[in-house]
Amino acid sequence: DQQVKQNSPSLSVQEGRISILNCDYTNSMFDYFLWYKKYPAEGPTFLISISSIKDKNEDGRFTVFLNKSAKHLSLHIVPSQPGDSAVYFCAASKMGAGSYQLTFGKGTKLSVIP
Amino acid sequence: EAGVTQFPSHSVIEKGQTVTLRCDPISGHDNLYWYRRVMGKEIKFLLHFVKESKQDESGMPNNRFLAERTGGTYSTLKVQPAELEDSGVYFCASSQRVTNTEAFFGQGTRLTVV
Numbered sequence: 701d702q703q704v705k706q707n708s709p710s711l712s713v714q715e716g717r718i719s720i721l722n723c724d725y726t727n728s729m730f731d732y733f734l735w736y737k738k739y740p741a742e743g744p745t746f747l748i749s750i751s752s753i754k755d756k757n758e759d760g761r762f763t764v765f766l767n768k769s770a771k772h773l774s775l776h777i778v779p780s781q782p783g784d785s786a787v788y789f790c791a792a793s794k795m796g797a798g799s800y801q802l803t804f805g806k807g808t809k810l811s812v813i814p
Numbered sequence: 815e816a817g818v819t820q821f822p823s824h825s826v827i828e829k830g831q832t833v834t835l836r837c838d839p840i841s842g843h844d845n846l847y848w849y850r851r852v853m854g855k856e857i858k859f860l861l862h863f864v865k866e867s868k869q870d871e872s873g874m875p876n877n878r879f880l881a882e883r884t885g886g887t888y889s890t891l892k893v894q895p896a897e898l899e900d901s902g903v904y905f906c907a908s909s910q911r912v913t914n915t916e917a918f919f920g921q922g923t924r925l926t927v928v
Contacts, residue, residue, distance in 0.1 A: 702856065734915065743818065743905055743919030744857070789857065800847060800912050801870065804857040 703727045704792050706805035714813050719777040721808050723790030726771065730792035734802065735764060735775045738787045747788075748775070780812045816840065818920035820906050826926045832894040835923045839888070839908030846889050847909075847917060848881060852902040860904075863889060864912070896927045 705724045713719045723733075731752040736744035750757040750764045750773070757764050763776045777784055790805040819838040827833050839846045848860040860879070861871040865886035874881070878897070883889040893900055903924050909917040 704856065741823075741921060743907070743921050745919070746915055746917070749915050791857075800845065800862050800909075800917070801859045801873075802849075802857075803859070804849075806854070806856045 701726075702805075703730075704790055704803050704805040706788075706790050706808050708808050709806070710809040710811070712811045712813060713780045715782055716779045719775075719780045719784065719810055719812070721775040721777075721788050721790075721810065723773045723775075723805055724771055725773075725792050727792070727794075727803075728771070729794050730803070731795065732793045733764070733766060733773050734791045734793070735762075736789040736791060736804075738789060738807070744789055777810075780810075782812045782814050785810055785812045818906055818908050818918050820904075820920035820923050822923060823921065824924045824926075826928060827896055829898055829927055830895045832892065833896055833925060835891045835893075835904050835925070837889045837891070837906030837908075837920060839906070840910075840918055843908035843910050843918075844886065845909045845912055845917075846883060847907045848889070848891055849905040849907065849919075850902050851905065851922075852899070857905065860891075893925070896925075898927050901925055901927045 734749040735747040737747045738744045748762045766773045787807045787809045789807045791802040821836045846863040851857040859873040862869045863883045866883050880892045903922040905922045907917040907919040
């Protein structure tokens with residue numbers, strides 16, 4: 701019973717174009733969502749987050765969109781750069797940013813082609 | 815400042831043996847978390863320490879797993895006896911406050927049980 705789903709295991713995008721990574725969740729109790737970036741042989745690194753009271757959060761080239769009714773969120777990277785090539789994990793938690801227990805998706809491997 | 819350090823980076827053991835994983839959190843971080851990623855699956859929460867106390871061990875798979883954090887500094891995760899399904903990457907994370915957006919992950923320990 702996977703509660704956070706990333707249905708695309710991989711994604712390839714040309715440098716300079718937009719990368720869109722998608723994530724779906726099933727548990728309506730989740731109220732805080734995060735994206736992590738992971739390079740090989742390293743641990744996940746926090747990228748950006750969004751509370752369920754918002755529908756968009758932007759930080760530089762990274763924007764996360766949340767559609768609560770569809771239980772769907774997406775991460776947009778514009779413009780994509782070769783250094784963005786990594787595995788991206790979507791994660792969710794209950795009780796907001798103060799919650800420590802994260803539920804992760806399986807990850808999407810992004811390859812940005814120069 | 816040193817990040818979260820995990821040791822060893824890779825361990826290969828035979829089924830039935832014992833393995834101990836170690837995590838050194840960032841200095842001053844009272845909160846320490848263990849997560850595990852089994853091959854092809856999502857990263858899953860195992861447990862949470864606040865200083866030396868276990869706050870939540872709801873994610874521990876069974877009693878073959880024992881986590882300790884003596885003195886509230888480094889933590890160990892012992893698997894005894896190891897089974898084939900225990901293979902995966904074990905991540906440790908730490909934070910100063912109980913908040914997932916500020917948790918820093920270590921590089922992980924890849925455990926292979928043969």
